[in-house]
Structures are given as structure tokens and as C-alpha cells.
Amino acid sequence: MQEKIRIAVDGPAGAGKSTIAKIVSKELGIVYLDTGAMYRAVALKAIEDEIDTKDRTGLAQMVEQINIIIDYLDGEQRIYLNDVDVTNRIRTPEISIGASNVAAAPEVRLKMVDLQRTISKKTNVVMDGRDIGTFVLPDAEFKFFLTASIEERALRRYKEQLAKGICNISLEEVRKDIEYRDKNDSGRDFAPLKKAADAIEIDTTSLSIEEVAQKIISSVKEKLKQ
Ligand code: CDP
Numbered sequence: 001m002q003e004k005i006r007i008a009v010d011g012p013a014g015a016g017k018s019t020i021a022k023i024v025s026k027e028l029g030i031v032y033l034d035t036g037a038m039y040r041a042v043a044l045k046a047i048e049d050e051i052d053t054k055d056r057t058g059l060a061q062m063v064e065q066i067n068i069i070i071d072y073l074d075g076e077q078r079i080y081l082n083d084v085d086v087t088n089r090i091r092t093p094e095i096s097i098g099a100s101n102v103a104a105a106p107e108v109r110l111k112m113v114d115l116q117r118t119i120s121k122k123t124n125v126v127m128d129g130r131d132i133g134t135f136v137l138p139d140a141e142f143k144f145f146l147t148a149s150i151e152e153r154a155l156r157r158y159k160e161q162l163a164k165g166i167c168n169i170s171l172e173e174v175r176k177d178i179e180y181r182d183k184n185d186s187g188r189d190f191a192p193l194k195k196a197a198d199a200i201e202i203d204t205t206s207l208s209i210e211e212v213a214q215k216i217i218s219s220v221k222e223k224l225k226q
Pocket of ligand 1: 012013014018035036037039040096099100101103104128129130131132181185
């Protein structure tokens with residue numbers, strides 16, 4: 001029987017989680033699940049429906065009526081909100097802040113976590129997020145927690161935005177967004193951003209993407225050999 005592989009990659013924005021998790025997924029031939037996209041899709045719906053992203057009662061009602069589906073097209077994750085592909089619309093700074101707000105609502109989290117656990121039951125997976133190792137998959141076979149200095153994380157995210165042609169946001173604004181989310185995500189009561197006690201912490205500040213990915217891949221392969 002093939003071994004179960006569930007890899008949790010947690011950490012704050014800009015620590016390199018998604019880029020690295022994608023490399024790990026390709027190299028190990030397992031599914032990559034970007035859980036942040038789910039909170040982003042919920043935020044998009046709230047903003048479209050003019051529901052305050054901090055209004056827990058409004059969000060609890062809204063989330064009961066939405067359907068989120070994750071699919072893969074040419075190996076890339078797509079996310080559907082009520083059957084509409086919203087993958088490309090959820091990457092704006094407004095949605096980043098909104099996602100951090102809606103993610104503090106337990107009703108929202110429980111629905112997303114349910115979906116995440118269902119996916120992990122069907123397939124081997126590398127999942128990135130904030131609470132994967134602590135709450136979603138506390139018994140995951142592999143757990144990593146990526147960090148980097150705030151300066152480095154802001155610079156990475158700023159360069160990413162520029163590469164995507166988003167030029168209307170300054171480095172200082174990117175840094176403020178990240179600081180807001182760091183505080184919000186770590187300070188919330190329910191399933192906050194936190195390193196799991198048994199996670200391997202990697203400070204990526206002065207490491208290349210490839211170096212971090214290889215650290216994770218070799219650590220997984222090493223353990224699988226045992
Ligand atoms: O890619 P980036 O780190 O900027 O953010 P993301 O992973 O897309 O997540 C957006 C927001 O969703 C985060 O700031 C968190 O508030 C929330 N989130 C969460 O609470 N739990 C997760 N497992 C994933 C994301």
C-alpha cells in the first residue's frame with residue numbers, strides 16, 4: 001500500500017509557502033492545496049455582497065449559502081465560487097486584507113477546514129496555510145513552519161506584484177498590509193497562525209526558493225526511507 005503523505009506548510013505572508021509548496025508537490029508527485037485561496041474567495045463574496053468582512057453574523061449566514069470547489073487545470077489549482085472561476089480575481093491587496101478578516105470568523109474557518117480535510121482524505125497532499133499543522137491536520141506526517149524577516153517578506157511580495165504588472169502599490173503599503181495580517185492572523189482566538197510544536201521551522205530570509213524546497217524534499221524523502 002502506498003504511504004500516506006500529508007505535508008503541512010504554515011507561516012506568515014511572504015515566507016515563500018506557496019512557491020515552495022508547488023515545487024514540493026511537483027517533485028513528490030502529490031497534490032498542492034493553497035488553503036488561503038478559500039479565505040480569499042469568501043472575502044470576495046463578502047465584498048461583492050457588501051457584507052463587512054468583520055461582521056461575523058453576516059459572514060456566518062453568507063458562508064452557509066456559498067459553494068467553494070477546488071479543481072486542477074493543467075496542474076494548476078483553480079477555485080470556483082458558486083460555479084464561477086474566481087482564481088484570478090482573488091489576488092488583490094483588498095482581498096488579502098478581507099481574507100485575513102473573514103478568516104477570524106469560526107463559522108467561516110470550520111467550513112473551509114472541512115473541505116481541506118475532505119481533500120486530504122482522498123489524496124496525498126502538500127497544504128499551505130496558517131493553521132494546517134496545528135488545527136487542520138494535527139497528525140500530518142510532515143510539518144514545516146516558514147518564516148522570514150518582515151523586510152524580506154514585504155520586498156518579496158512587492159516584487160511579485162510588480163512582476164504581475166500591479167504597480168499602484170508601494171513597498172511601504174505592501175509592508176503595512178503584511179503587518180496588519182501578521183497581527184490579525186496571530187492574534188485571533190480561533191486557530192491562529194502559530195508554529196505547531198512538532199513542526200520544523202525554516203527561516204527563509206537568506207535562503208533561495210530552491211534551497212528551502214530541497215530542505216523540505218530531502219527531509220520528507222529521508223523519513224519515507226526509514
Ligand atoms: O499568500 P499569502 O500568504 O499572502 O496569503 P494566503 O495564504 O492567500 O492567505 C490569505 C489570508 O487567509 C491570510 O492572511 C489568513 O488570514 C487567511 N488564512 C488562514 O487564516 N488560514 C489558512 N489556512 C490560510 C489562509
